[in-house]
Amino acid sequence: MNITTHRMEHDLLGDKAVPSAAYYGVHTLRALENFNITGITIAAYPDLVRALAQIKLAAAxxxxxxxxxxxxxxEAIVAxxxxxIAGKYHEQFVVDVIQGGAGTSTNMNANEVIANVALEIMGHQRGEYGFLHPNEHVNMSQSTNDVYPSALKLxxxxxxxxxxxxxxxxxxxxxxxxxxxxxxxxxxxTQLQDAVPMxxxxxFSTYATMLGEDExxxxxxxxxxxxxxxxxxxIGTGINAHPDYAALVCRRLVETSGIPVITSPNLIEATQDCGSFIQLSGVLKRVAAKLSKVCNDLRLLSSGPRAGFGEINLPARQAGSSIMPGKVNPVIPEVVNQxxxxxxxNDLTVTFAAEAGQLQLNAFEPIIAHSLFKSVLHLSRGCTTLADLCVDGITANREALRATVERSIGIVTALNPYIGYANATDVAAEAxxxxxxVAEIVLARGLMTREALDEVLRPEVLTRPRPLPTRANV
Structure with missing residues (x-):
């Protein structure tokens, strides 16, 4: 072993050579060996890395x-x-996002990186933990069991x-x-059958309202x-922490993060309960389901161009086929569907992981975190992509839409108050x-005058509530 390229560190299991250039230490190195799962490190989630640093700063x-x-x-830890928090050293957060140990490897990765950066600030070498220790000083008054879930929430x-x-x-x-x-x-x-005009x-305003509700x-x-x-x-009893620590660190964390966090009134409950994660995951599922429904509508309304609905046109983003020339697919709604x-x-994963907690701790918060972070990130990017690359460029086939209304049997519903349900049924059947x-048959049967029919079939009359005629006036 070349001593210039490695330093020796010690833990419960013994001595281990750590790369000299690494800011992480022996605990992180063992996690690297143990959890080669996704190939995605916690550095992929910079919000989590910043949250860990904010907590360690507030604790110090x-x-x-x-x-x-x-x-x-x-001062060294704070610096x-x-x-x-400013974005440095994130590449040193190297443990896999999915890990055993209830997040201990993530917490130790943070403790070791912060300790070694602080040691250099103090003028010492990485690994000289006699001057500043990852557990004794960076992790003082803390446990993975309160640091990790708090970081996830931030x-x-x-x-x-x-x-x-x-x-x-x-x-x-x-x-x-x-x-x-x-x-x-x-x-x-309704049910893919003609209903009434709109x-x-x-x-499109309906889609906007659906999004606003979920915001x-x-x-x-x-x-x-x-x-x-x-x-x-x-486990929530506050062992090894000062009686005033919880309230004080919360105030400091609000100052550091700008997030209005509050301390749970029952820390034992809060340490084992993942209810807030389940709640959030359920809302994300709601957003996803409704957003997917909107994308289904966009794909259906734009289907064609000749053999489908063909009511709207989505902007062409790329060639749609390696064999069919001229084909263009609704690729942006498709990616948002996925x-x-x-x-x-992910919601199902969060549900199972939250349910699997036992007694005073849930050991499965890493997969909860990974699932929530993916859901939030991908939905965010999906919404922006759908807006910029699809919705902004949608055009309407106005004449085709108007012709569909005029051909539709569905407009007979608007005539019910004027010609009666029985006559409307007969007109629909004949059409x-x-x-x-429908208009042609109504005029031929003398059920309404042209002037009255034109008045009823105006868009502003067809598409909103209006006073109905009395039977005496029909």
């Missing part, structure tokens, strides 16, 4: 205020954490509002289209995510049997 400040940590070590809180912003971006795109298509008359459908603007549901879920268990230490399927699957238009 709280411990100094309580007289437990000297000023020199505190190291601030560098990580990171998830940031992700939630990034997703809310992306959803709002998509909602605005649908709102713009709703305004653009406000005068475009079309047939509504405007394309009304259809609010996400904000509600964020309120639960704010509750943390820092100060719980191992994101939705993943999120729905279906002969292929004639």
């Amino acid at each position: 400040q709280a411990n100094r205020e309580l007289g437990l940590l000297d000023n020199a070590r505190t 190291a954490c601030r560098e990580i 990171a998830t809180y940031v992700g939630i509002f990034r997703l809310v912003d992306s959803m709002a971006h998509l909602r605005f795109a649908f709102e713009r289209k709703a305004e653009e298509f406000a005068d475009v008359l079309k047939m509504g459908r 405007t394309l603007g009304q259809e 609010e549901r996400l904000k509600e879920a964020a309120l639960l995510i704010r509750e943390i268990n820092l100060g719980a230490t191992a 994101i939705a399927y993943e999120v729905i699957g 279906h049997a002969t292929g004639l238009g």
Whole structure:
């Protein structure tokens, strides 16, 4: 072993050579050997890395205020954490996102990197833990069991509002289209059968409303995510922490992170309960299911161009076939559909992992974290992609939509109050049997005058509530 390329570190299992260039240490190195699972490291989630550093910074400040940590070590730890929060050393967070040990490897990865950066700030070499130790000083008054879930909540809180912003971006795109298509008359459908007329603007405004509702549901879920268990230490009893530590570290964390976290009123409950993660995952599933439904509609409404609905045109993004020239596929809605399927699957993973917790701790929070982070990230990117590469470029086939309304038997519903249900049924049956238009049959039967019919069939009359005639006036 070349001593210039490695340093020796010691843990419970014995001595181990750690690469000299590494800021992580022996605990992280063992995790690298044990958990070669996904090939995705926790560095892939920078919000989590920053959250870990924010917690360690707040803990150091709280411990100094309580007289437990000297000023020199505190300042070195704080400085190291601030560098990580600013984006440095993230490549040193190397453990796999899926790991055994309830997140201990992630916590130790953070402790070791922060300790070695702090040692250099103090003028020492990496690994000289006699001056500043990952467990004794960086992890003071803490346990993985309160650090890891609190870090997950900080990171998830940031992700939630990034997703809310992306959803709002998509909602605005649908709102713009709703305004653009406000005068475009079309047939509504139920169960894929002709229903009654509406405007394309009304259809698109519905999508905007659906997104807006779920933005609010996400904000509600964020309120639960704010509750943390820092100060719980191992199982929630606060062993090895000062009685004032929990309240103090929470205040410091609010200052450091800018996130309005609160300390759980029952730290034993908070250490084992994953209810807030289940709640959030359920809301993400709701977002995914509704977003996928919207994409299904876009694909159906744009189907064709000659043999489908052909009501709208999605912007062409790429050639659609290696064998069929001229074919263009709805690739953007398709990719968002697939994101939705993943999120729905992630929700099941979160549910099983949360249920699998036993007694005072849930050991399966790493897979909960990985699932939630993926769901939030992919939904955020999916919403932005759908808005920018699809919705903004949608156009309407106005004449074809109008012709569909005029041919549809469904408009007979609008005539019910004027000609009666029985007459409307007969007109519908004749139209279906002969292929004639509803208006043509109504006029031929003398059921309404042309002037009265034209008035009833105006778009602004067909697509919103209106006073109905009395039978005496029909």
